[in-house]
Amino acid sequence: MVTQEVELTAPAPQAHEHDEHAHKKLVIIAWSGDLDKVWPQMILATTGAAMGMQTTVFFTFWGLFSLVKDDVHLTGENWMQKMMSVMNPGSAQKAKLSHYQFLGAGPAMFKKLAGDHAVAKPEELIAVAQDLGVRLIPCQMTMDLLGLKREDLLDGLEEPIGAATAIAEMRDAAVSLFI
Amino acid sequence: MVTQEVELTAPAPQAHEHDEHAHKKLVIIAWSGDLDKVWPQMILATTGAAMGMQTTVFFTFWGLFSLVKDDVHLTGENWMQKMMSVMNPGSAQKAKLSHYQFLGAGPAMFKKLAGDHAVAKPEELIAVAQDLGVRLIPCQMTMDLLGLKREDLLDGLEEPIGAATAIAEMRDAAVSLFI
Amino acid sequence: MVTQEVELTAPAPQAHEHDEHAHKKLVIIAWSGDLDKVWPQMILATTGAAMGMQTTVFFTFWGLFSLVKDDVHLTGENWMQKMMSVMNPGSAQKAKLSHYQFLGAGPAMFKKLAGDHAVAKPEELIAVAQDLGVRLIPCQMTMDLLGLKREDLLDGLEEPIGAATAIAEMRDAAVSLFI
Numbered sequence: 001m002v003t004q005e006v007e008l009t010a011p012a013p014q015a016h017e018h019d020e021h022a023h024k025k026l027v028i029i030a031w032s033g034d035l036d037k038v039w040p041q042m043i044l045a046t047t048g049a050a051m052g053m054q055t056t057v058f059f060t061f062w063g064l065f066s067l068v069k070d071d072v073h074l075t076g077e078n079w080m081q082k083m084m085s086v087m088n089p090g091s092a093q094k095a096k097l098s099h100y101q102f103l104g105a106g107p108a109m110f111k112k113l114a115g116d117h118a119v120a121k122p123e124e125l126i127a128v129a130q131d132l133g134v135r136l137i138p139c140q141m142t143m144d145l146l147g148l149k150r151e152d153l154l155d156g157l158e159e160p161i162g163a164a165t166a167i168a169e170m171r172d173a174a175v176s177l178f179i
Numbered sequence: 180m181v182t183q184e185v186e187l188t189a190p191a192p193q194a195h196e197h198d199e200h201a202h203k204k205l206v207i208i209a210w211s212g213d214l215d216k217v218w219p220q221m222i223l224a225t226t227g228a229a230m231g232m233q234t235t236v237f238f239t240f241w242g243l244f245s246l247v248k249d250d251v252h253l254t255g256e257n258w259m260q261k262m263m264s265v266m267n268p269g270s271a272q273k274a275k276l277s278h279y280q281f282l283g284a285g286p287a288m289f290k291k292l293a294g295d296h297a298v299a300k301p302e303e304l305i306a307v308a309q310d311l312g313v314r315l316i317p318c319q320m321t322m323d324l325l326g327l328k329r330e331d332l333l334d335g336l337e338e339p340i341g342a343a344t345a346i347a348e349m350r351d352a353a354v355s356l357f358i
Numbered sequence: 359m360v361t362q363e364v365e366l367t368a369p370a371p372q373a374h375e376h377d378e379h380a381h382k383k384l385v386i387i388a389w390s391g392d393l394d395k396v397w398p399q400m401i402l403a404t405t406g407a408a409m410g411m412q413t414t415v416f417f418t419f420w421g422l423f424s425l426v427k428d429d430v431h432l433t434g435e436n437w438m439q440k441m442m443s444v445m446n447p448g449s450a451q452k453a454k455l456s457h458y459q460f461l462g463a464g465p466a467m468f469k470k471l472a473g474d475h476a477v478a479k480p481e482e483l484i485a486v487a488q489d490l491g492v493r494l495i496p497c498q499m500t501m502d503l504l505g506l507k508r509e510d511l512l513d514g515l516e517e518p519i520g521a522a523t524a525i526a527e528m529r530d531a532a533v534s535l536f537i
Contacts, residue, residue: 026525029356031219036419040389040536043499047521053529061215141222163226167205170354171232175528177387177536178219178356208535210398240394320401342405346384349533350411357398357535 025173026053033062042125049132058166060139067153204352205232212241221304228311237345239318383531384411391420400483407490416524418497
């Protein structure tokens with residue numbers, strides 16, 4: 001089978017429900033962990049929530065790195081490093097710039113720049129998103145691949161879900177973006 | 180003119196039709212040929228189809244490589260190699276990891292990893308997609324650029340279409356994603 | 359705060375309005391400035407407009423480079439170069455292939471190829487988009503980051519907007535894509 005978490009029973013909402021919710025739901029598939037993609041992921045999510053939309057961000061693949069606690073040593077790290085170098089040469093280096101180095105020396109300039117220009121930093125945006133009620137949901141399959149447990153991720157997240165539940169969310173949303 | 184295949188006459192479905200189909204159609208523009216993008220393209224497509232959605236994947240640009248038969252020598256290969264190095268430095272190497280090497284030595288580890296974790300391999304996902312009735316549609320313009328003929332592509336695909344038909348599909352879909 | 363341009367008051371269109379416009383609006387978030395992404399951004403936009411859809415392209419982040427006049431020396435250029443090398447190693451070189459070199463020597467082959475295959479060049483597609491009534495809208499926040507003023511951008515654009523207005527556009531659209 002394709003994925004082990006497929007939910008074939010997710011009910012389609014009725015047309016009437018659709019009309020009511022159509023303008024209210026925003027779903028973002030956060031696939032990338034690159035800083036320049038985390039920014040639009042979280043700026044759009046927090047802005048949508050501030051506008052009153054029901055906003056959900058589903059973190060999958062490289063995007064899941066944004067949710068891993070700083071002090072977690074991935075049991076699958078060597079695996080990931082290898083996978084990155086095999087699948088996407090150059091990405092390993094790029095990904096180092098994601099979550100793990102937000103508080104390190106490398107992106108110090110980035111953070112200064114963001115500060116100088118009154119643009120929130122990514123980790124701040126995730127905190128703001130939580131404050132605004134954005135649903136932050138990790139991808140179960142990616143967690144399995146990386147050997148991550150629920151306690152390895154930030155607090156305040158929803159329960160991990162699979163592709164079927166993510167699709168059911170998007171099916172009922174006014175706007176769905178893959179970033 | 181912009182493209183030679185623009186269909187100006189594609190009729191807009193009626194509002195009533197829209198409500199009925201709104202929760203049923205999923206359209207994915209498969210633009211990337213990188214393994215880490217082919218995965219979400221095909222996992223979302225097969226999951227959507229398994230959920231009962233009318234699912235269409237439109238393969239364009241680098242994404243078209245996923246549909247080329249293994250034994251096809253692209254007449255436009257030199258052209259493509261050059262184009263890749265001009266347009267997107269580093270991509271030529273990345274793209275080697277797509278379709279063409281799925282059965283080669285390079286991604287052997289990737290396939291093992293996918294197997295170890297019960298995640299289907301991309302070529303399996305395409306086969307599963309066909310079994311589930313996912314419509315797999317190549318982009319005519321990309322075929323023209325690459326000098327590809329219909330018989331160079333996998334069996335079981337729908338007829339090639341252009342951007343206008345792809346847009347008409349998305350206009351009537353509940354979820355449209357560019358991956 | 360997240361962004362200084364959030365509009366919390368953007369009214370949600372009524373359900374009735376939604377039904378009427380649902381098939382008519384196409385919104386593209388043009389985030390990338392890479393040639394191979396500018397192509398689908400503009401081909402989809404011009405095709406949608408040719409089909410009669412109300413089409414909007416919102417240029418943000420690297421995508422904004424497509425709208426900068428050739429003779430503009432970015433006051434923030436050094437900043438951008440640094441930011442690019444920090445955030446996305448390899449991108450600085452890639453981005454050189456965007457707007458700034460469309461008329462230079464590097465992409466000469468690309469333009470020849472596009473010409474040979476009757477595919478319009480990106481700068482032509484932007485001109486065609488304007489002729490077809492596509493709304494081309496720069497992102498205010500990106501302009502602020504780059505130190506760009508309205509007169510540094512191409513003529514014929516709409517007034518710059520922020521994330522909230524872009525979301526309000528997508529909320530009412532039949533198709534929204536992040537490219």
